[in-house]
Amino acid sequence: MFEMKYDFTKIEKKWQDKWAKEETFRASDDTSKPKYYALVEFPYPSGHGLHVGHPRSYTALDIVSRKRRLEGYNVLYPMGWDAFGLPTENYAIKNKIHPKKVTAANVANFKKQLQSLGFSIDWSREVNTTDPAYYKWTQWIFLKLFEKGLAYKQEMPINWCTSCRVGLANEEVVDGVCERCGSQVVQKSKSQWMLKITAYAQRLIDDLDDVDFIEKVKIQQRNWIGRSEGAEVKFKVGETGDEILVYTTRPDTLFGATYTVLSPEHPLIDTLMPLIGNKDEVLAYRALAAGKSEFERSELTKEKTGAALAGVTALNPVNGEKLPIWISDYVMMTYGTGAIMAVPAHDTRDWEFAKKFGLPIVEVVAGGRDVQAEAYTDVTAGVMVNSGFLSGLQVKDAIRAIIDDLEAKGLGSRKVNYKLRDWVFSRQRYWGEPIPLVHCDRCGWVALPESELPLTLPEVENYEPTDNGESPLAKMDAWVNTACPACGGAAKRETDTMPQWAGSSWYFLRYIDPHNDKVLASDELMQYWLPIDWYNGGMEHTTLHLLYSRFWHKFLYDIGVVPTKEPYQKRTSHGMILGENNEKMSKSRGNVVNPDDIVQQFGADTFRTYEMFIGAFDQATPWSMQGVKGCYKFLERVWNLKGILAAGEGYSAEMESLMHKAVKKVGDDIERLKFNTAIATLMSLVNDFSRLGRVTRGEFKTFLTLLNPIAPHMTEELWAVCGYAGTIAGGKWPVYDEAKTVDDQIEIVLQINGRIRDKLLVAAGLDKDATQKAALESGKIKELTEGRQIVKVIVVPGKLVNVVVGGK
RNA sequence: GCCCAAGUGGCGGAAUAGGCAGACGCAAGGGACUUAAAAUCCCUCGGCAGAAAUGCCGUGCCGGUUCGAGUCCGGCCUUGGGCACCA
Numbered sequence: 001m002f003e004m005k006y007d008f009t010k011i012e013k014k015w016q017d018k019w020a021k022e023e024t025f026r027a028s029d030d031t032s033k034p035k036y037y038a039l040v041e042f043p044y045p046s047g048h049g050l051h052v053g054h055p056r057s058y059t060a061l062d063i064v065s066r067k068r069r070l071e072g073y074n075v076l077y078p079m080g081w082d083a084f085g086l087p088t089e090n091y092a093i094k095n096k097i098h099p100k101k102v103t104a105a106n107v108a109n110f111k112k113q114l115q116s117l118g119f120s121i122d123w124s125r126e127v128n129t130t131d132p133a134y135y136k137w138t139q140w141i142f143l144k145l146f147e148k149g150l151a152y153k154q155e156m157p158i159n160w161c162t163s164c165r166v167g168l169a170n171e172e173v174v175d176g177v178c179e180r181c182g183s184q185v186v187q188k189s190k191s192q193w194m195l196k197i198t199a200y201a202q203r204l205i206d207d208l209d210d211v212d213f214i215e216k217v218k219i220q221q222r223n224w225i226g227r228s229e230g231a232e233v234k235f236k237v238g239e240t241g242d243e244i245l246v247y248t249t250r251p252d253t254l255f256g257a258t259y260t261v262l263s264p265e266h267p268l269i270d271t272l273m274p275l276i277g278n279k280d281e282v283l284a285y286r287a288l289a290a291g292k293s294e295f296e297r298s299e300l301t302k303e304k305t306g307a308a309l310a311g312v313t314a315l316n317p318v319n320g321e322k323l324p325i326w327i328s329d330y331v332m333m334t335y336g337t338g339a340i341m342a343v344p345a346h347d348t349r350d351w352e353f354a355k356k357f358g359l360p361i362v363e364v365v366a367g368g369r370d371v372q373a374e375a376y377t378d379v380t381a382g383v384m385v386n387s388g389f390l391s392g393l394q395v396k397d398a399i400r401a402i403i404d405d406l407e408a409k410g411l412g413s414r415k416v417n418y419k420l421r422d423w424v425f426s427r428q429r430y431w432g433e434p435i436p437l438v439h440c441d442r443c444g445w446v447a448l449p450e451s452e453l454p455l456t457l458p459e460v461e462n463y464e465p466t467d468n469g470e471s472p473l474a475k476m477d478a479w480v481n482t483a484c485p486a487c488g489g490a491a492k493r494e495t496d497t498m499p500q501w502a503g504s505s506w507y508f509l510r511y512i513d514p515h516n517d518k519v520l521a522s523d524e525l526m527q528y529w530l531p532i533d534w535y536n537g538g539m540e541h542t543t544l545h546l547l548y549s550r551f552w553h554k555f556l557y558d559i560g561v562v563p564t565k566e567p568y569q570k571r572t573s574h575g576m577i578l579g580e581n582n583e584k585m586s587k588s589r590g591n592v593v594n595p596d597d598i599v600q601q602f603g604a605d606t607f608r609t610y611e612m613f614i615g616a617f618d619q620a621t622p623w624s625m626q627g628v629k630g631c632y633k634f635l636e637r638v639w640n641l642k643g644i645l646a647a648g649e650g651y652s653a654e655m656e657s658l659m660h661k662a663v664k665k666v667g668d669d670i671e672r673l674k675f676n677t678a679i680a681t682l683m684s685l686v687n688d689f690s691r692l693g694r695v696t697r698g699e700f701k702t703f704l705t706l707l708n709p710i711a712p713h714m715t716e717e718l719w720a721v722c723g724y725a726g727t728i729a730g731g732k733w734p735v736y737d738e739a740k741t742v743d744d745q746i747e748i749v750l751q752i753n754g755r756i757r758d759k760l761l762v763a764a765g766l767d768k769d770a771t772q773k774a775a776l777e778s779g780k781i782k783e784l785t786e787g788r789q790i791v792k793v794i795v796v797p798g799k800l801v802n803v804v805v806g807g808k
Numbered sequence: 809g810c811c812c813a814a815g816u817g818g819c820g821g822a823a824u825a826g827g828c829a830g831a832c833g834c835a836a837g838g839g840a841c842u843u844a845a846a847a848u849c850c851c852u853c854g855g856c857a858g859a860a861a862u863g864c865c866g867u868g869c870c871g872g873u874u875c876g877a878g879u880c881c882g883g884c885c886u887u888g889g890g891c892a893c894c895a
Contacts, residue, residue, distance in 0.1 A: 216813075219890095220889095220890065223810095223811060223812090223891065224890090224891080228894075228895085246895080248895060249894095249895065329893085330895090331895075332893075348809085349893050539890085540889090542890085543891095613821095614820070614821090618813090619814075621821085622819095622820075624819080624820065626820095626833095626834050627834060629834085631833085633833095672824080676821070676822085676832080677832080679832080680832035680833075681831095681832080684831080684832065747828085749827075749828050751827090751828095751876075753875075754874095791875090792875065793875090794876080796827060800876090803875090804875050
C-alpha cells in the first residue's frame, strides 16, 4: 500500500499559514461566552534568540489553551516583548546602533522562532514595552502612584554597579556582585525614586489566601515580605534623657538585655557626640562601616566589630539598670528602628558580640544549658527566670504581660515589621521609560499633565551613562530644560528612567485591550477577562516580578482602574531544562540547544512533544537528543496508523474501555501539568492499535483530538487526510463515560503476612465478605495457610486480601 | 545558619487517598527481514541464587508506626533553589 511520508516541514508550514491567514486563534471580545485567560511570562528579546527553556512554559499553556478552546471557551493566549533593558543598551553602546533598532531585530527573530513552533497565540494583541503607545500607560500608572504619595524621592545608599554604572535594586545584587554583569557592587548615595511597596506588605501576604498559587511560591513570597511581630521599646539615655527606640520580637527577654547597639548610621550618635569620650574611635568605626558594601558587611560574619560609646549609658525601662551603648554594623539602619537591645544569652549574634567585648550574659529563659558557653536560642517556649515580675511565666504569657506593662507605662508598644523594603525605581540609563516628572525650583517635583504622555525618549548620540552616574539623558540640555507645568517657570526634567520591572508589572492588562488610546484597557473588557485564569512562569520571578505586579495591580484596584484585587488566579512554575551534561545551559559550557535546529531536523511537533515528555514539568531535567528521537519515532508511528485505519465510527470491543480511560487520563493529566504521563498514555494507545493491527475511524478521531494540543500540525493533517469533517481546532474535546473506565474483572493481590503470594481475578464491585471468601478458597492460599492459625484477614475490595497467619 | 524541593534500574522518569515498585520512553543485548547497512518488526532487560518453577533482596542512610511504607513519623547524609547579622 502506498504510504505518504511524514513530511513535517511541509505540513507545519501549511497549517501555520492557514492559522495565520484565518486568524484561527484570535480571542473574541464577545463577552457572552465563557472566557479563559492563559498567560506566560513574555520574553526579553535578547540577541541570543529563543532558548529551549522558553518553550517549556509556552507549550504547556498552549496545550491548556487549545484544550480550553475545544471545551468551548473563548481563550486569550497572548504574547509580547519585555524589551527595555540593559543587554540591549550595552549591545547598542558597543556596536553604535540605536537600541530601538537592536530591539526591532531581536523581536523579529524571536517572533519568527515562536511562530515556527505553532503556538496558538493571538498575535493581533502583541505588545512591546518599548512602544511609546505602550509606555504611555506605564508612565500614566507611575503618575498615579506619584499622585497618591506612593512614589517619593529619597537620598539613600544604593547598590552601585561599578561596571554598568547603574543603581541596582537589592534583588539585582547576587552575592555582592551585579546580577547582570558580575562586577563588584559598592554603596553609593544617590537621590532615588522609590515606590512604597511596603505600604502593601500586609495585603500582599493576606491575599495569598484567596489565590491558587503553588505552595512554594506562596511560601517564598511570605518569607520575602518577612513579617515579624514584636514590640518597640523605649530606652532612655541616662545622661541626656534622649530616647533609644529598639525593636525586638522578644520583649519577654528584656531582663536579659545587657547592652544596646545602634547601627553606625543611627542619627542619635550625632546627638550624643558632645558627650562621647572616644569620639575618634567612634568616628573611625563609622567611616569603616560606611566604606563597606552591603555584601562586605554581611560577609564578615566571622568576627563581630564595634565601638562602645564612652560616657553615655542606656537605662533598661523595666529595672532602670544602666546598660552600655555600642555601635556595630551587625545592626542595620534599614530594618526596624536601627537599634537593638542585646540579649546575649538567647541570641547568637548578641552572644558572639558579648563574648568578643566581654559583656555580661544573663539567662532569662530556663533551658538547663550553660549560656556562658553557648547561646541558648531554642526559646519559643520555656519558663522565664531572672526576670522580675515575669519570672516563672511561660514565654508566651511573658510576652503578653511585658507588652501590656510597657504600653500601660508608655514605655513601648506592639509593633509589626517587614523585611520587605521599598522598591528603588530609578535607573541612570537610557533604554527605559522616562520618568514623566519635572523639577521646578519653586514648585518642587511636578507631574506632567496626562495630555503630554507619552514622554518619549529623545534621540541621543551616545547612550553611555555619565561618569558621575547620571543618565545619558542628563546631557541633553534641550530635552532636560523645560517649562514647569504648574507655574510655567524654568524647570528640568527627571533624567532617570524606570527599571525593567516597570513594563512587566502590568502588561497582562494591555493584552486585554492592546489598541485602546483612551485608557490602558476598557472597564468592560477588564471586567470580562480578569483575573488571569492561569499564569505560568519561572520560580526566579517569584520575589520580583510577581510581587511587583501584584503590588501595582492592588494599587490600580484601589484607584478603581481594575476590577480584581489580584491579577492572577492561578500560578504554576516550570523547572529548568539543563544541558545534556546535566549542567545549566550556557554558551560558556557549550551545551546550549537551539530550538531552530530541532525544528529543522525533526519538526515543531516533535520538539513540542519532547519538551513535554522530557520529565516532570516542575522539575529541572537534562536535555537528551536520544529522547528527541524517541518522540519523533512516536509521531512517525502515529502518522503510519492511517495505514491500518478500519471502518467504524465507534470504538471496537477490545479498545472501548482503553479509549474511555485514555480520554479521562489525558484530560486530567493536562490539568495537573503531568504532560509526560499524558503522552505516555497516548504512546500506550499507539502500542495497542499496532498490536491489534487496526484502528477504527472513531478511535483514531478521538486519538487525534487528544494528541492535537501537543502536536497540532500533524494531527490536523491526519484529520484532513483521513477525511474527517472540518478541523480539530474547530471541533470538540472528547468526553468519556465513567462507567466504561471501570473494568468488569479486577485482578486483586493475595498476600500472606504482607507478601504477595498469588493473584486472583474477581468481579468488579465484589464486596468484602465475598472477596475474603474467594481469597481463602484460592488454591495457593489454602496450601500456604495449611495448618497455620489465621490471625487476621485484611480485605481491601478491588485491591487486595492480606492473610495474617501465626507460625505452624 | 534558616526556609523550600529532590534523591527510585545503565539513563529520563511512572506509581493521583498507605495496597502488585519500575508505566511510558531512551540506551543495551538477542532475533526476523535484507546481498549488506539503515529503517522497521519481535523478544529480553533492577540485583542475587536457580535449568526452570520459584525464592530472597531492593526506592539515599538509621530507626519507628502499620497486616502492609517509594508514599506517614523521628533523626541523619547528599544535591539543587531561595534567604541570610532582619533583632
